[in-house]
Structure formats: C-alpha cells, structure tokens
Amino acid sequence: DSGVTQTPKHLITATGQRVTLRCSPRSGDLSVYWYQQSLDQGLQFLIQYYNGEERAKGNILERFSAQQFPDLHSELNLSSLELGDSALYFCASSPHYTDTEAFFGQGTRLTVV
Amino acid sequence: DAKTTQPTSMDCAEGRAANLPCNHSTISGNEYVYWYRQIHSQGPQYIIHGLKNNETNEMASLIITEDRKSSTLILPHATLRDTAVYYCIVRVEGAQKLVFGQGTRLTINP
Numbered sequence: 001d002s003g004v005t006q007t008p009k010h011l012i013t014a015t016g017q018r019v020t021l022r023c024s025p026r027s028g029d030l031s032v033y034w035y036q037q038s039l040d041q042g043l044q045f046l047i048q049y050y051n052g053e054e055r056a057k058g059n060i061l062e063r064f065s066a067q068q069f070p071d072l073h074s075e076l077n078l079s080s081l082e083l084g085d086s087a088l089y090f091c092a093s094s095p096h097y098t099d100t101e102a103f104f105g106q107g108t109r110l111t112v113v
Numbered sequence: 114d115a116k117t118t119q120p121t122s123m124d125c126a127e128g129r130a131a132n133l134p135c136n137h138s139t140i141s142g143n144e145y146v147y148w149y150r151q152i153h154s155q156g157p158q159y160i161i162h163g164l165k166n167n168e169t170n171e172m173a174s175l176i177i178t179e180d181r182k183s184s185t186l187i188l189p190h191a192t193l194r195d196t197a198v199y200y201c202i203v204r205v206e207g208a209q210k211l212v213f214g215q216g217t218r219l220t221i222n223p
Contacts, residue, residue, distance in 0.1 A: 043200075092156070107154070
C-alpha cells in the first residue's frame with residue numbers, strides 16, 4: 001500500500017459526459033502528479049501540483065483540468081469525454097517540489113462507452 | 114530527458130537472479146537512472162535510482178557502467194511476485210515528471 005488513495009476505482013460513462021477523479025496523497029506529501037495510461041500511449045504525464053499551485057504540465061488535453069485543494073487532495077476533471085479517453089488514470093505524490101521517488105495510487109479505470 | 118532502450122520481454126526462473134539491461138547512451142552528466150515497475154495494471158512502484166555508483170537496497174541492485182551509457186537492474190532471487198513491467202527512466206535531478214518508455218515485461222517462471 002503506497003498510501004495514495006484514488007477514487008473511484010472504476011468508472012463507466014458515456015461520450016460527451018464529464019467526470020471527476022479524486023486523489024488523496026500520502027500524509028505530508030505536498031506534490032501530486034497525474035498520469036494517464038492507455039493501451040496505445042503507455043504511461044503519460046499529465047500535470048503536477050505542489051501545495052495548491054500548478055507546477056508542471058505535460059500532455060494534458062484542454063478538455064481536462066485539475067486542481068489541488070488546501071487539504072492537499074487533488075481532483076482531475078475530464079469533460080466532453082471521447083472513446084479515446086478510456087484509460088487508467090494514476091495519481092502519485094511526493095513530499096516536496098521535486099523528489100527522487102514518487103508513490104503511485106492504484107489508479108482509476110475509466111471506460112467511455 | 115535522455116532516451117532509454119530496453120528489451121521488450123524477458124524470462125527468468127524463480128529463485129534465480131533476474132538481470133534487466135537498459136541502454137541510455139545519450140545520458141547527460143546530471144541525469145540519474147531510475148527504475149520503476151508496474152505489476153499488472155497496478156500503480157508503478159519505485160525500485161531504485163543512481164547517478165554513477167552502484168546502488169543496492171532491499172529490493173534490488175543497480176549496476177551502472179563506468180561510461181554511464183548502460184545499466185543493469187538485478188533482482189537477486191526472483192519470485193513469482195516479481196513478474197511485472199520494469200521501466201528504466203533517465204531523469205534530471207529535480208525534474209518534475211517521469212517519462213516512461215515501453216519497459217521490459219519480465220516473467221518469472223516456476
């Protein structure tokens with residue numbers, strides 16, 4: 001158990017809909033990272049937040065957004081969903097701004113039908 | 114970040130040492146070598162990292178060649194639970210993101 005909690009574990013929704021994925025980092029960790037893993041793209045970095053502020057952006061679509069709240073949990077919002085958004089979404093956390101290792105949650109499996 | 118090259122798949126017998134190679138011929142002087150693994154759709158798990166010296170922890174050993182152009186991750190006594198995809202990542206210290214390649218699918222056979 002990495003200490004990073006992601007909810008829900010599974011999500012099935014229709015095209016065009018909007019969903020919110022939630023991540024609770026390990027106790028004391030200030031950085032949260034979001035990754036997407038699809039069959040054809042592998043693990044891709046989406047975005048990082050540190051202590052409530054966006055710090056780094058990767059291949060995140062404009063339809064996707066994220067935020068980190070004062071209690072340090074984070075949410076990833078996916079809107080206007082397409083079939084191709086079906087993937088595993090992982091959250092990771094680390095204590096500081098940049099760290100040698102990140103701890104990953106068990107992921108949310110999103111299926112868009 | 115420097116690119117890495119790993120074999121697509123490898124097999125190893127249970128109880129034997131599993132040696133996973135990684136080539137990173139374009140690595141820069143300030144880039145570290147990291148290893149993560151992912152057990153069947155679970156979240157990736159950090160294993161070990163190093164700069165130029167060999168490193169060992171409770172999970173594995175990391176051997177980096179003197180020219181730093183390649184490295185080997187060693188699982189000394191592989192068990193069935195070590196079956197996973199192993200990712201070799203080269204990363205500048207302080208970089209925010211991890212760039213995952215395709216990794217090596219390691220299968221431990223009984």
